[in-house]
Amino acid sequence: MKFTIQVNEGPYQHQASDTAYQFTKAALEKGHEIFRVFFYHDGVNNATRLTTPPQDDRNVVTRWSELAEKHDLDMVVCVAAAQRRGIADADESKRNGKDADNIAPGFRISGLGQLIEGGVQADRLVVFGD
Amino acid sequence: MLHTVNKSPFTNNSLESCLDCVADGAAVLLIEDGVYGALNGSKVADKVKAAMGKVTVYALSADVKARGIADKVIDGIKLVDYAGFVDLTVENDKVQAWL
Amino acid sequence: MSETKKFLYVNRKAPYGTVYALESLEVVLIGAAFEQDVQLLFMDDGVFQIAKGQDTAESGMKNFSPTYTALGDYEVTKMYVDKESLEERGLTVDDLLPLVWEDEDDDYAEKDSIILVSRDEIAALMEEQDVVLSF
Numbered sequence: 001m002k003f004t005i006q007v008n009e010g011p012y013q014h015q016a017s018d019t020a021y022q023f024t025k026a027a028l029e030k031g032h033e034i035f036r037v038f039f040y041h042d043g044v045n046n047a048t049r050l051t052t053p054p055q056d057d058r059n060v061v062t063r064w065s066e067l068a069e070k071h072d073l074d075m076v077v078c079v080a081a082a083q084r085r086g087i088a089d090a091d092e093s094k095r096n097g098k099d100a101d102n103i104a105p106g107f108r109i110s111g112l113g114q115l116i117e118g119g120v121q122a123d124r125l126v127v128f129g130d
Numbered sequence: 131m132l133h134t135v136n137k138s139p140f141t142n143n144s145l146e147s148c149l150d151c152v153a154d155g156a157a158v159l160l161i162e163d164g165v166y167g168a169l170n171g172s173k174v175a176d177k178v179k180a181a182m183g184k185v186t187v188y189a190l191s192a193d194v195k196a197r198g199i200a201d202k203v204i205d206g207i208k209l210v211d212y213a214g215f216v217d218l219t220v221e222n223d224k225v226q227a228w229l
Numbered sequence: 230m231s232e233t234k235k236f237l238y239v240n241r242k243a244p245y246g247t248v249y250a251l252e253s254l255e256v257v258l259i260g261a262a263f264e265q266d267v268q269l270l271f272m273d274d275g276v277f278q279i280a281k282g283q284d285t286a287e288s289g290m291k292n293f294s295p296t297y298t299a300l301g302d303y304e305v306t307k308m309y310v311d312k313e314s315l316e317e318r319g320l321t322v323d324d325l326l327p328l329v330w331e332d333e334d335d336d337y338a339e340k341d342s343i344i345l346v347s348r349d350e351i352a353a354l355m356e357e358q359d360v361v362l363s364f
Contacts, residue, residue, distance in 0.1 A: 001220050008229070008249075008364065015136075015162045022192070026212035032220075041252055041364070080255060112259035119360040120234055120265065124219050127227040127363045130136075131356055147241070147273055150313075150348040153356050226239065226361040 003027055004118030005037045008129030010045030011060035012053070017046050020128035021063055028071050036118040037064075037075045039107070041129070044082045047075075047107040061104050068106030075107045076114045132157045132222035135164040136229065139174045144228040146174075149181045157222055159215065160189040160207075168194065168203045175204060182206055190215060234359035235266045240275035242364070244294070245285070250278045251293050253364035258296070261303035268307040268358075269300075270351065276314045279326050279343075294326060301330030301342060308342045311351060 005024055009016035024034055039046055051061045068075050077087060083096065089109050093101035103109065119125045133152060139145040145160075145167045152158060158181070160167050167178060168189045178187060182204075191209040194200050203209070210218065219225050238257055244250040260267060271279055278297070285292040300308070308328055315321060328342040346354065355361065 003219075006362070019136075019161060019190075022212045023215055027216045030213060030216055032216065040256075041248060081252060112256050113262065115256065115362075116236075116260045116263045116265070119236060119362070120232060120263065124225060125360050125362070126219055126225050127229070127361075128136075129227060129229045129363065143273060144241075151352045151355060153352045156356075224358060224361060226355060227363040229241070229363050 001124060002033045002035045002122045004035050004115075004122035004125045006115065006118075006125065006127040006129075007037065007039045007043040007046060008041045008127065010042040011051065013042065014130045016128040016130060017043065017060055017064075018058075020126075021060070021067065023126065023128070024073075025067060028067075034071065034073055035122040036114065037068075037073060038115045038118055039075070039077045040081055040112075040115065042081075042085065043129075044077045044085050044087045047077045047082070047087050047104050049102050049104040051104075065104050065106040073106070076110045077103070077107050078115070079109050079111055082109055132159060132218050132225045134159045134161055134225065134227045135167060136162040136227070138163040138166040140166065140172075146177070148228040149177060152181065152185045154184045156185045157218055158185050158187045159210070159218055160187070160193075161215070162190075162193055165189045165193045165197060165199065168207045169199060170202050170204045178204060178207075188214075188218065233265055235357060236260065236268070237355065237358040237361045238267070238269045239361060239363045240269060240271050240278055241273040243274040243277040244283070245288070245290055249364040250275070251291075253362070254293060254296055256362065256364075257300065257305060258303060261305065264304075267305050268309060268354070269305065270309045270311070270354065272311040272314050272351065274314075276310060276318065276320065276325070279308070279310070279328065280320070280324055281326050297326055297328060300328070306330040306340070306342050307344060309344050309346050309351070309354060312345050312347055315345075
C-alpha cells in the first residue's frame with residue numbers, strides 16, 4: 001500500500017514526530033511504500049540541521065534524515081510554514097535575503113500542493129499532530 | 131474507518147467527540163496521551179466500554195507501556211505495536227486523526 | 230491528476246490561540262487548484278473560526294476570517310457545522326459569517342455554504358470521504 005504521512009509538530013515538543021517516525025519505519029519494514037512525508041505547521045522544525053539534543057536521547061532530526069537516505073524517502077517541508085518559522089535551504093535563504101540556511105539532509109522545501117498530491121496519489125494519508 | 135485519538139480525555143474532548151462520530155464497525159486507536167482513555171475505572175471508562183459495543187478499540191502498546199498503565203487497561207481493548215498500527219491503516223479504508 | 234477524491238478538512242480548533250485554523254485554510258486555498266471534491270467540517274472549537282465580528286486590530290494579528298467568505302469563489306461550497314458544538318458554546322447559525330457561493334448552473338443564485346449537521350450525520354459524512362485532513 002502507498003502512504004502519505006503528514007507531520008504537524010516539531011521535534012521534542014510533541015510526540016507527533018516520534019509516532020510518525022515509528023509508523024513510517026514500521027510501514028517500510030512491512031514492505032509498504034511511502035509516497036511522501038509532508039511536514040506542516042511546526043512540523044517544519046523537524047528539518048533543522050542545527051539540532052544538538054542530549055547524547056542519551058534520540059536525535060529526532062537525524063533519525064528522519066537517516067531513514068530518508070536508507071529508503072530514498074521524499075520528505076517535503078512546506079515552504080510557507082518554513083518561511084514563517086525560519087527553516088531554509090540555500091536557495092530560499094538567498095531568495096529571502098538571509099545570511100544562513102539550516103535545512104537538514106534528506107528534506108526538501110516545496111509547496112502545499114505536494115500535500116494535496118500526496119492525498120490524491122497515496123492509498124492512505126495518515127496525520128500525526130497535536 | 132480508523133480513528134486515532136492522541137489526547138488525554140481528562141484534558142481534552144477529542145476522545146468524546148470521536149466516540150460521538152464513529153460509525154458501527156469502525157476502529158478507534160488510542161495513541162500517545164490518548165492511551166489514558168483506556169484506563170479502567172476512570173470517569174470516561176463507561177463511555178469507552180459503551181462504544182466498544184459498536185466499534186473495536188485498540189491502544190498502542192508502546193505508549194501504554196511508556197506511561198506505566200499496562201495493567202490498568204480496560205478488558206477487551208486490544209494492544210497493538212507499530213506494525214499493528216500499520217495493519218490497522220491498511221485494513222480500514224481511511225484514517226482520521228482526532229488531534 | 231486523473232482521479233477525483235473526496236477530501237474532508239476537519240477543523241476543531243479555535244482561531245488565533247494557535248495557528249492551525251489559519252494554516253489549514255491555506256491548504257484549502259492551494260488545494261482548490263487540484264479540483265478535488267472538497268468539504269469542510271467545523272466542530273468543537275472549530276466553529277469559532279467562522280464566527281462573525283472578528284476584530285484583531287488590538288491583538289496585532291492578521292484577521293483571516295474574510296478568507297472563509299471568499300471560499301465560494303474557490304469552489305468550496307460545502308461547510309458542515311456541528312449543531313451540538315454551536316449549542317455547547319451558546320451560539321446559533323446567526324452568530325456565524327454569512328458563507329455563500331454562487332451557483333453558475335442556477336443563474337448565479339446565491340446559496341448557503343453552511344450545512345448544519347448532527348453528530349450522527351457527521352459520522353456518515355466521514356465514512357463517505359476518501360481522504361481526511363486534520364490540523
